[in-house]
Amino acid sequence: MKFVANAEIAARFADLHPALDACAAVIEANRCLNCFDAPCMGACPTHIDVPRFIRKITSGNLAGSAKTILDANVLGASCSRICPFEVLCEGACVLHGKHERPVEIGRLQRFAMESFYDAGGRLALRQRPERSERIACIGAGPASLACAAELRQQGFAVRVIDRRELPGGLNTHGIAEYKLSAADSLREVEMVRGLGVEFEVGEVDAAGLAQIESESAAVFLGVGLGAMHRLDIAGASKIGAGKIIDALKFIAGYKTGSRRTVGRRVVVIGAGNTAIDAACAAKRLGAESVTILYRRERENISAFDSEYEHALGEGVEFVWASQPTAMAEISDGLGLYCVAVAQDETGKLIPVAGSQFDIECDMVIPAIGQSPLMELLAQIPGLTMKRKRVVIDRATGQTGNPKYFAGGDCVNGGREVVDAVADGKRAALGITAWLSSQSNTQTEAQRG
Amino acid sequence: MADLTTNFAGIKSPNPFWLASAPPTNTGEQIMRAFDAGWGGAVWKTIGEQVTNVSSRYSSVDWNAQRMMGFNNIELISDRSVEVNLRELAEVKRRYPKHAVIASLMVESKRKAWHEIVKRAEDAGADGLELNFGCPHGMNERGMGSAVGQVPEYTERITAWVKEAARTPVLVKLTPNVTDIRTIARAAKRAGADGLSAINTINSITGVDLETLLPRPNVDGKSSHGGYCGPAIKPIALNMIQQVMSDEVDGAPIPTSGIGGIGNWQDAAEFLLMGCTSVQVCTAVMHYGYRIVEEMIDGLSEWMDAHGFATLDDFRGKSVAKVTEWQHLNLNYKIVAQIDESLCIGCQLCHIACWDGAHQCIHVDRVSGPIDGPVELHAKPHESGRERITVTPIAKLDPPATHVGPYATSLERIPRVDQTECIGCNLCSLVCPVERCITMVEQSTGLAPESWAERTKATAELAG
Numbered sequence: 001m002k003f004v005a006n007a008e009i010a011a012r013f014a015d016l017h018p019a020l021d022a023c024a025a026v027i028e029a030n031r032c033l034n035c036f037d038a039p040c041m042g043a044c045p046t047h048i049d050v051p052r053f054i055r056k057i058t059s060g061n062l063a064g065s066a067k068t069i070l071d072a073n074v075l076g077a078s079c080s081r082i083c084p085f086e087v088l089c090e091g092a093c094v095l096h097g098k099h100e101r102p103v104e105i106g107r108l109q110r111f112a113m114e115s116f117y118d119a120g121g122r123l124a125l126r127q128r129p130e131r132s133e134r135i136a137c138i139g140a141g142p143a144s145l146a147c148a149a150e151l152r153q154q155g156f157a158v159r160v161i162d163r164r165e166l167p168g169g170l171n172t173h174g175i176a177e178y179k180l181s182a183a184d185s186l187r188e189v190e191m192v193r194g195l196g197v198e199f200e201v202g203e204v205d206a207a208g209l210a211q212i213e214s215e216s217a218a219v220f221l222g223v224g225l226g227a228m229h230r231l232d233i234a235g236a237s238k239i240g241a242g243k244i245i246d247a248l249k250f251i252a253g254y255k256t257g258s259r260r261t262v263g264r265r266v267v268v269i270g271a272g273n274t275a276i277d278a279a280c281a282a283k284r285l286g287a288e289s290v291t292i293l294y295r296r297e298r299e300n301i302s303a304f305d306s307e308y309e310h311a312l313g314e315g316v317e318f319v320w321a322s323q324p325t326a327m328a329e330i331s332d333g334l335g336l337y338c339v340a341v342a343q344d345e346t347g348k349l350i351p352v353a354g355s356q357f358d359i360e361c362d363m364v365i366p367a368i369g370q371s372p373l374m375e376l377l378a379q380i381p382g383l384t385m386k387r388k389r390v391v392i393d394r395a396t397g398q399t400g401n402p403k404y405f406a407g408g409d410c411v412n413g414g415r416e417v418v419d420a421v422a423d424g425k426r427a428a429l430g431i432t433a434w435l436s437s438q439s440n441t442q443t444e445a446q447r448g
Numbered sequence: 449m450a451d452l453t454t455n456f457a458g459i460k461s462p463n464p465f466w467l468a469s470a471p472p473t474n475t476g477e478q479i480m481r482a483f484d485a486g487w488g489g490a491v492w493k494t495i496g497e498q499v500t501n502v503s504s505r506y507s508s509v510d511w512n513a514q515r516m517m518g519f520n521n522i523e524l525i526s527d528r529s530v531e532v533n534l535r536e537l538a539e540v541k542r543r544y545p546k547h548a549v550i551a552s553l554m555v556e557s558k559r560k561a562w563h564e565i566v567k568r569a570e571d572a573g574a575d576g577l578e579l580n581f582g583c584p585h586g587m588n589e590r591g592m593g594s595a596v597g598q599v600p601e602y603t604e605r606i607t608a609w610v611k612e613a614a615r616t617p618v619l620v621k622l623t624p625n626v627t628d629i630r631t632i633a634r635a636a637k638r639a640g641a642d643g644l645s646a647i648n649t650i651n652s653i654t655g656v657d658l659e660t661l662l663p664r665p666n667v668d669g670k671s672s673h674g675g676y677c678g679p680a681i682k683p684i685a686l687n688m689i690q691q692v693m694s695d696e697v698d699g700a701p702i703p704t705s706g707i708g709g710i711g712n713w714q715d716a717a718e719f720l721l722m723g724c725t726s727v728q729v730c731t732a733v734m735h736y737g738y739r740i741v742e743e744m745i746d747g748l749s750e751w752m753d754a755h756g757f758a759t760l761d762d763f764r765g766k767s768v769a770k771v772t773e774w775q776h777l778n779l780n781y782k783i784v785a786q787i788d789e790s791l792c793i794g795c796q797l798c799h800i801a802c803w804d805g806a807h808q809c810i811h812v813d814r815v816s817g818p819i820d821g822p823v824e825l826h827a828k829p830h831e832s833g834r835e836r837i838t839v840t841p842i843a844k845l846d847p848p849a850t851h852v853g854p855y856a857t858s859l860e861r862i863p864r865v866d867q868t869e870c871i872g873c874n875l876c877s878l879v880c881p882v883e884r885c886i887t888m889v890e891q892s893t894g895l896a897p898e899s900w901a902e903r904t905k906a907t908a909e910l911a912g
Binding site for chain 1: 856
């Protein structure tokens with residue numbers, strides 16, 4: 001499916017941060033001390049060799065710089081847009097120790113990656129023999145893309161299956177457009193396709209999974225999480241269509257151009273990174289007021305500080321320590337009935353007596369987490385789940401069923417794209433090692 | 449406030465900062481603006497038979513995103529007539545009688561030609577003459593510039609011709625493109641030169657354009673070697689100045705105007721400490737303009753005040769005798785590296801520099817290994833960061849990263865010097881990006897000072 005970016009959306013969601021120009025990039029790159037065993041490299045889940053790619057920027061070797069990044073992280077372009085650098089590479093930069101601002105690793109990475117894509121964005125396959133085994137990756141999000149790319153580099157035939165028309169998972173559908181556009185995400189997917197990865201569209205059910213398993217030497221589960229939790233309060237089920245919409249659907253809608261309007265007054269429930277993205281998007285789509293309602297305090301939010309600050313800058317308001325109890329359609333939109341809550345000694349949230357208040361709005365966007373894809377995952381014998389997450393061997397990605405490997409949100413409950421990429425790549429290496437050991441075992445058995 | 453007035457073999461100027469003979473001293477209008485900005489003197493762009501210049505003329509070497517660490521030119525002497533130059537020189541002297549205006553001269557190697565140009569320059573009011581025996585490009589192909597300055601006999605003969613006619617002090621400008629600059633300085637002294645200027649530019653090709661494969665600068669598809677100057681050449685200049693200022697052959701050292709990469713007061717102070725009477729600046733002015741002299745005057749004055757130097761003579765030449773031949777250095781002096789852990793930021797540049805570029809005595813084993821004592825078995829440099837499984841920390845879910853040790857930087861990142869193996873080379877302290885983090889501390893060897901010369905002499909006596 002050919003994706004055409006919507007011009008109005010592109011205008012409303014213009015790049016949040018300007019790219020570095022070539023001269024500024026070289027100056028910034030020269031700030032890098034080129035640490036040995038650099039802490040930034042260790043802090044990156046995909047262990048990008050940061051000093052190496054930065055040094056290549058200083059010498060004008062932009063192709064080499066980009067390949068250094070891609071060698072570690074095939075989604076280096078999207079990560080350069082969306083990683084929370086301040087808690088990763090830039091947080092580990094030794095310049096903090098000199099009370100200097102860290103090297104702007106994220107922007108330098110973006111500079112190298114954009115130079116790469118602007119020049120055509122093709123990655124060569126390593127010199128290696130093609131292998132006969134076929135491997136399936138379920139889900140076309142970052143974990144699967146990283147796994148598939150590495151598997152192709154190892155010589156396997158790889159197909160990626162996703163229920164959505166557009167591949168890329170949350171990179172394409174779930175990230176604020178001003179950070180990473182759907183078009184840029186798809187450009188990265190095309191690069192992975194260029195390695196020889198096949199993409200298929202289709203819902204994978206129990207029968208489908210059995211079929212895939214029989215055709216594949218190994219299966220990678222990069223399925224992510226399932227639908228968002230529903231807002232389970234009195235009256236919610238009676239609200240008319242389109243007035244309650246979960247954050248991910250809301251974000252995917254505007255990113256793919258199918259949604260260009262929003263309610264006049266919007267309430268977002270929850271204060272994670274997705275809630276922030278949805279709230280800011282509502283503002284940019286034209287909402288007069290956007291309020292984030294959160295049941296705990298500022299210091300408890302799971303959104304990164306930078307995201308919170310950004311939301312304030314966009315004009316999003318926050319109501320702390322409050323939760324909705326009921327809602328109803330009223331003459332002028334929606335009535336959201338709320339109550340202030342406080343923690344008791346055990347940490348449990350209890351309503352504060354007499355603290356009821358109402359918020360009038362036109363649209364409610366719940367962003368209160370996703371549930372795992374229990375139905376699909378329950379079909380796989382031997383697969384174990386713990387705290388609603390697939391249990392894997394951390395080093396190899398292998399699940400309780402040795403033929404199945406997993407990574408990304410279905411394993412970690414929902415973290416960053418870079419974590420999913422690291423999982424996917426580790427799993428690809430895990431699959432390679434496991435299949436090699438299998439064939440060795442077979443050979444030995446034959447020799448008997 | 450310190451007194452910066454300068455008397456260079458009779459040429460007086462309000463301060464030791466002169467503009468070198470170059471594009472910034474091309475015209476009278478420029479030089480007057482320079483004097484207004486604070487320059488104490490100017491050596492006029494070399495006057496001689498009018499030339500035709502090419503374009504382009506300059507190229508440079510950038511380093512670590514800094515422009516013009518080194519600068520190169522293929523420009524010849526003044527492309528304006530002798531008449532115009534000398535008319536403007538007279539005008540400058542009339543308006544700025546207290547500033548030093550020195551005429552840089554270059555004519556064909558004939559006695560009469562030199563006598564004539566000397567007379568004309570002095571008649572115009574020049575306070576002194578600088579003989580351009582240094583230009584390393586173009587003019588040397590015509591038997592002038594460095595073609596003279598590279599041969600002691602030519603230098604001596606032409607300097608002598610000039611001295612026959614000159615009434616003002618005569619400076620010989622030395623080219624560094626020789627095996628031993630002292631041989632040329634001695635020739636100048638023998639001929640009776642009143643002073644020296646050193647150094648001129650160094651033969652150079654600054655680089656090659658990797659798209660067109662053309663060396664720089666490009667003159668219609670061809671290039672030519674030029675003269676290199678700017679910050680990059682300061683150490684070379686300083687060494688040559690030291691050589692000249694410590695050389696007693698053919699007479700005591702004569703006043704010298706130091707040139708070569710001087711861009712601020714610190715550079716200037718170093719040249720004065722190495723014995724220079726004045727300093728000349730070109731590249732820094734071409735980069736930033738005449739205004740930089742304010743900082744040079746101010747910085748030098750502040751430094752002199754802080755050190756109790758009332759006049760330039762109070763510190764001039766104080767560092768010359770501190771340079772000696774290697775054979776006289778004390779072999780029994782030992783220093784070792786010491787890392788201040790409270791300042792270390794954990795970049796480990798000292799570790800890898802010592803390992804790959806020095807003597808393998810800085811280790812990264814603060815957590816697992818012994819902290820003191822000799823280490824016989826060296827673990828190879830090792831990138832441990834790559835092996836960890838790392839995830840993006842979520843404040844609410846993940847504990848903060850473990851921190852080992854009492855310092856701001858975790859102990860596992862702070863390298864350790866094995867002082868029993870350290871040979872005191874300085875490399876780690878040079879690569880360390882933190883001021884005062886790595887210091888070299890003296891370690892008593894318990895031995896009396898002994899130089900190589902003394903040791904070989906003693907050995908020879910024993911054998912004898």
